[in-house]
Amino acid sequence: xxxxxxxxxxxxxxxxxxxxxxxxxxxxxxxxxxxxxxxxxxxxxxxxxxxxxxxxxxxxxxxxxxxxxxxxxxxxxxxxxxxxxxxxxxxxxxxxxxxxxxxxxxxxxxxxxxxxxxxxxxxxxxxxxxxxxxxxxxxxxxxxxxxxxxxxxxxxxxxxxxxxxxxxxxxxxxxxxxxxxxxxxxxxxxxxxxxxxx
Amino acid sequence: xxxxxxxxxxxxxxxxxxxxxxxxxxxxxxxxxxxxxxxxxxxxxxxxxxxxxxxxxxxxxxxxxxxxxxxxxxxxxxxxxxxxxxxxxxxxxxxxxxxxxxxxxxxxxxxxxxxxxxxxxxxxxxxxxxxxxxxxxxxxxxxxxxxxxxxxxxxxxxxxxxxxxxxxxxxxxxxxxxxxxxxxxxxxxxxxxxxxxx
Amino acid sequence: xxxxxxxxxxxxxxxxxxxxxxxxxxxxxxxxxxxxxxxxxxxxxxxxxxxxxxxxxxxxxxxxxxxxxxxxxxxxxxxxxxxxxxxxxxxxxxxxxxxxxxxxxxxxxxxxxxxxxxxxxxxxxxxxxxxxxxxxxxxxxxxxxxxxxxxxxxxxxxxxxxxxxxxxxxxxxxxxxxxxxxxxxxxxxxxxxxxxxx
Amino acid sequence: xxxxxxxxxxxxxxxxxxxxxxxxxxxxxxxxxxxxxxxxxxxxxxxxxxxxxxxxxxxxxxxxxxxxxxxxxxxxxxxxxxxxxxxxxxxxxxxxxxxxxxxxxxxxxxxxxxxxxxxxxxxxxxxxxxxxxxxxxxxxxxxxxxxxxxxxxxxxxxxxxxxxxxxxxxxxxxxxxxxxxxxxxxxxxxxxxxxxxx
DNA sequence: CATGAATGAGTTTTCATTCAT
DNA sequence: AATGAATGAAAACTCATTCAT
Numbered sequence: 161x162x163x164x165x166x167x168x169x170x171x172x173x174x175x176x177x178x179x180x181x182x183x184x185x186x187x188x189x190x191x192x193x194x195x196x197x198x199x200x201x202x203x204x205x206x207x208x209x210x211x212x213x214x215x216x217x218x219x220x221x222x223x224x225x226x227x228x229x230x231x232x233x234x235x236x237x238x239x240x241x242x243x244x245x246x247x248x249x250x251x252x253x254x255x256x257x258x259x260x261x262x263x264x265x266x267x268x269x270x271x272x273x274x275x276x277x278x279x280x281x282x283x284x285x286x287x288x289x290x291x292x293x294x295x296x297x298x299x300x301x302x303x304x305x306x307x308x309x310x311x312x313x314x315x316x317x318x319x320x321x322x323x324x325x326x327x328x329x330x331x332x333x334x335x336x337x338x339x340x341x342x343x344x345x346x347x348x349x350x351x352x353x354x355x356x357x358x
Numbered sequence: 359x360x361x362x363x364x365x366x367x368x369x370x371x372x373x374x375x376x377x378x379x380x381x382x383x384x385x386x387x388x389x390x391x392x393x394x395x396x397x398x399x400x401x402x403x404x405x406x407x408x409x410x411x412x413x414x415x416x417x418x419x420x421x422x423x424x425x426x427x428x429x430x431x432x433x434x435x436x437x438x439x440x441x442x443x444x445x446x447x448x449x450x451x452x453x454x455x456x457x458x459x460x461x462x463x464x465x466x467x468x469x470x471x472x473x474x475x476x477x478x479x480x481x482x483x484x485x486x487x488x489x490x491x492x493x494x495x496x497x498x499x500x501x502x503x504x505x506x507x508x509x510x511x512x513x514x515x516x517x518x519x520x521x522x523x524x525x526x527x528x529x530x531x532x533x534x535x536x537x538x539x540x541x542x543x544x545x546x547x548x549x550x551x552x553x554x555x556x
Numbered sequence: 557x558x559x560x561x562x563x564x565x566x567x568x569x570x571x572x573x574x575x576x577x578x579x580x581x582x583x584x585x586x587x588x589x590x591x592x593x594x595x596x597x598x599x600x601x602x603x604x605x606x607x608x609x610x611x612x613x614x615x616x617x618x619x620x621x622x623x624x625x626x627x628x629x630x631x632x633x634x635x636x637x638x639x640x641x642x643x644x645x646x647x648x649x650x651x652x653x654x655x656x657x658x659x660x661x662x663x664x665x666x667x668x669x670x671x672x673x674x675x676x677x678x679x680x681x682x683x684x685x686x687x688x689x690x691x692x693x694x695x696x697x698x699x700x701x702x703x704x705x706x707x708x709x710x711x712x713x714x715x716x717x718x719x720x721x722x723x724x725x726x727x728x729x730x731x732x733x734x735x736x737x738x739x740x741x742x743x744x745x746x747x748x749x750x751x752x753x754x
Numbered sequence: 755x756x757x758x759x760x761x762x763x764x765x766x767x768x769x770x771x772x773x774x775x776x777x778x779x780x781x782x783x784x785x786x787x788x789x790x791x792x793x794x795x796x797x798x799x800x801x802x803x804x805x806x807x808x809x810x811x812x813x814x815x816x817x818x819x820x821x822x823x824x825x826x827x828x829x830x831x832x833x834x835x836x837x838x839x840x841x842x843x844x845x846x847x848x849x850x851x852x853x854x855x856x857x858x859x860x861x862x863x864x865x866x867x868x869x870x871x872x873x874x875x876x877x878x879x880x881x882x883x884x885x886x887x888x889x890x891x892x893x894x895x896x897x898x899x900x901x902x903x904x905x906x907x908x909x910x911x912x913x914x915x916x917x918x919x920x921x922x923x924x925x926x927x928x929x930x931x932x933x934x935x936x937x938x939x940x941x942x943x944x945x946x947x948x949x950x951x952x
Numbered sequence: 953c954a955t956g957a958a959t960g961a962g963t964t965t966t967c968a969t970t971c972a973t
Numbered sequence: 974a975a976t977g978a979a980t981g982a983a984a985a986c987t988c989a990t991t992c993a994t
Contacts, residue, residue, distance in 0.1 A: 171978080188473050189387060193964065203980040205966080210978095214964070218473070230484050243499030244552060250492055251548045254524060255541070265532035272470045273533055275386050275416070286428050293431075294448055301441030309553050314546070321546040326452060328526025331533075334463035335471060343453070348512070348519040350449045354442065355507050356554030369953090391989060401955040403991080412989065567974085584869050585783065589968060599976040601970080610968065614869070626880050629887070639895030640948060646888055647944045650920060651937070661928035668866045669929060671782050671812070682824050689827075690844055697837030705949050710942070717942040722848060724922025730859035731867055731925075739849070744908070744915040746845045750838060751903050752950030765957080786984065797959040799987080804957095808985070 172210045175200055180221045184263055187270025188218055218267075225264045232257040287323060295319040298357075307357045322353065370408045373398055378419045382461055385468025386416055416465075423462045430455040485521065493517040496555075505555040520551065568606045571596055576617045580659055583666025584614055614663075621660045628653040683719065691715040694753075703753040718749065766804045769794050774815045778857055781864025782812055812861075819858045826851040881917060889913040892951075901951040916947065 178199045182191040193214055197204040211217045232253070276283065298315045301307035310318060329345065376397045380389040391412055395402040409415045431451055496513045499505035508516060527543065574595045578587040589610055593600040607613045629649055672679065694711045697703035706714060725741065772793045776785040787808055791798040805811045827847060870877065892909040895901035904912060923939065 189469070192962080194962090202978095204964090205981075206979050208965070226484065230487065243495055243502055243504045244556070246495045247492075247499065247552060247555075248548055250495060251524075251544060251551075254488070255544055261528065262532055265529060268470055268473045269529065269532055271387070271473075272466055275466045275469075276533060283424065286424060289428065290431065290452070294445075297441055297444045297448060301445065304441055306441045317542060317546050318550070321543045321550075324530050324543060325523045325527045325547060326449075328528070328530035329523045330459065330526070331463060331467065331529050332522050332526035334460060334467055335474060335529075344515060345519045345522060346449060346453050348515050349523060350446055352516070352519075352551060352554035353449075354445060354554070356550035356552075357445075358442070390987085392987095402989090403955050403957095404953075406990075407953065585865070588966085590966095600968090601977075602975050604969075605974065622877065622880060626883060629884065639891055639898055639900045640952070642891045643888075643895065643948060643951075644944055646891060647920075647940060647947075650884070651940050657924065658928060661925060664866055664869045665925065665928055667783070667869075668863055671862045671865075672929060679820065682820065682827075685824065686827065686848070690841075693837055693840045693844060697841065700837055702837045713938060713942050714946070717939045717946075720926050720939060721919045721923045721943060722845075724924070724926035725919045726855065726922070727859060727863065727925050727929075728918050728922035730856055730863055731870060740911060741915045741918060742845060742849050744911050745919060746842055748912070748915075748950035749845075749946060750841060750950075752946035752948075753841075754838070787986085788984080796957095798985090799960075800958050802986070 175207060175210055175217070176221055176224065179217050180225070180263070180267070183218065183221055183267040184270070185266075187267065187274075189271050193217075222264060222267065225261070225267075229257045229261045229264075287327070290323050291316075291319045294323060301357070309357055325349075373405065373408055373415070374419055374422065377415050378423070378461070378465075381416065381419055381465040381468075383464075383468075385472075386465065387469050420462060420465065423459070427455045427459045427462075485525070488521050489517045492521060499555065507555055523547075571603065571606055571613070572617055572620060575613050576621070576659070576663075579614065579617055579663040579666075581662075581666075583670075584663060585667050618660060618663065621657070625653045625657045625660075683723070686719050687715045690719060697753065706753055721745075769801065769804055769811070770815055770818065773811050774819070774857070774861075777812065777815055777861040778864070779860075781868075782861060783865050787811075816858060816861065819855070819861075823851045823855045823858075881921070884917050885910075885913045888917060895951065904951055919943075 175196065179191070179196050182195055182199060185191075186195070193204055193207055196217070197207055200207075207217065211220065295315050298307060298310065298319060299312065302310065302312060302315070326349075329349070333345075373394065377389070377394050380393055380397060383389075384393070391402055391405055394415070395405055398405075405415070409418065493513050496505065496508065496517060497510065500508065500510060500513070524547075527547070531543075571592065575587070575592050578591055578595060581587075582591075589600055589603055592613070593603055596603075603613070607616065691711050694703060694706065694715060695708065698706065698708060698711070722745075725745070729741075769790065773785070773790050776789055776793060779785075780789070787798055787801055790811070791801055794801075801811065805814065889909050892901060892904065892913060893906065896904065896906060896909070920943075923943070927939075
């Protein structure tokens, strides 16, 4: 009877798409219902037709993006030859998925970014120091013949990567304190890294 | 040189200590100047004697914690025998420092945590799926003899650790897009992991 | 003449019955058109087919109940022996009618009750004080032989009743300032009460 | 040290006085914080300096008026000759006090009045009917010699008064359902009235 | 040093009502 | 007869910040 039911949904979807863009750019807190309404070109109260609250809008937006990511991962991981290849594939696919996930993170961490910006100089210094230290360790290891799998030229890259991974891991731990305890994870990671370098 | 810096500084420091506690518990946004003033036991406007704005308060608080972390790392890293030991030591010391850094993260990510909570179920599912996939890859690799350095019993641990590290790395990338590009980092990381497992 | 008035009227009546229930429970202000529509099981805008506004709905609901009351009074007052009996009958019948009227009052005064609740403690104290004073006057009058028609045991009851009546009368006066002036009414009432007690 | 501490309180009091006037004229619901702020000549948010919420403002306003009433009653009721005189005095003093209380009722019942206005015609009809019936009963009683204490000329007055008192009493009962039950009160009241008339 | 008072700009949310279909 | 969509107008409340004292 209803010929094109998209009509209804298209309004909802339009809101979602536009809200998604705003959330990515300005974050949850700084994006107001007014912003969304004006961007959509409708009245503020109209939004409450489709969503009971601002949180509900955000939830719907985030849900969408997150489901995309999961689909990507699941669908991408079908066949593969060796475990090694699969392992590499896992990283690759996850990477694609993450491009999508990045959108989400932009939304969620937008406010956080502003907070971090408050002391970015210090933060950056701290990072540089760590990278420098780690790099010197790596170079020394190469010099002494301890680390055989890596080359001088890659030390920068590797040092940055490891520091980034560590940094992020701690953020992750701060956000979701369940799973494994920090020490266990750290030991495991160190072992893998050491094995990987020697 | 400063005749009686205690007066000024003790008041300033008191504010900082108390604000730090509030920021850790409630985050930057949800901690109001009123909250701080009341906790300190002074008038709201008094805070503006010591800090020109709320951001300034937060900056001062964060700076303190961050400097602590840097000192810890620098002071801890003096002597060591081999590069391998130094490498391990780097991780260990960083870990201690991070316990301190956790405070900071609690402040900065407090709001973010609330946002994440909005779709934590989906988020958690996504995590579990990834861990499961990776674990099965690891087990397969062990079975086929591709991965020699790891044991069955540790697959869980390793899978969780790797996923956490990856997750966090992307957050880190989302937060600070400078440094190295995502692909480079990812390749480097994959290489290290693969080398470490085989 | 009306071919099938049931269709229209049954819908209209259904709305009225349901709205009546909601108004009684939540009052005029707190009952929204949405509430009514959902309770009826129709769309909000459908209500505007039957009533031009929310006030119109309330008017129709109230009218119904009020007419019921009037009918009850008129129909109940037909025959009677003496004027005294009729007088008593008037009170009795009115009482029955009032049970019906209570519904109305619940609708109309629902908001008022909430306002009153804001200082109910003070309000109650005030009442108790007045009752206590009046009771002591009555007891004194009985002791001195001034009030012959009443007994000690009923003083409580009488005091409460009189205070309630007075209270209510002032509310009534506040609500409908036409009719008779307050002083006239009060004198008349005092006279009746005094005569009734002596 | 502070020469005139009234300054502080005078601001609070000014708000209270002005708010009282607005509440009396427009009722609690229809008086907005904006209205009050504009009438006071200050910013909306300034009100929240002195009162945590609108309800708090209303409570403070109502408390004031109510305390006035109680003081009037208590202070006015000291000496008196006979119980009869005291009884009469009670009514008189209460009346004065009620003039003050009227303010309160105007605030509290202002919204209610609007609701009542919706069917004032019907309401009035109903009242007239009741008065007419009662009046005819009274006249009949005088004609038959049953009611000796009253005169023809006063029947109108008396009928109106009694109906008003009854009306109000039911409102009072609807508002505060504790104290005595309706039937008891009604019987008591009827008895007093009948005694008073005969 | 300290602060009470004052505020502007903003936020989410609610709701009766209209109208094209 | 029925309704989904749309909305304007308003309301309560928050908060960082300023300033005279």
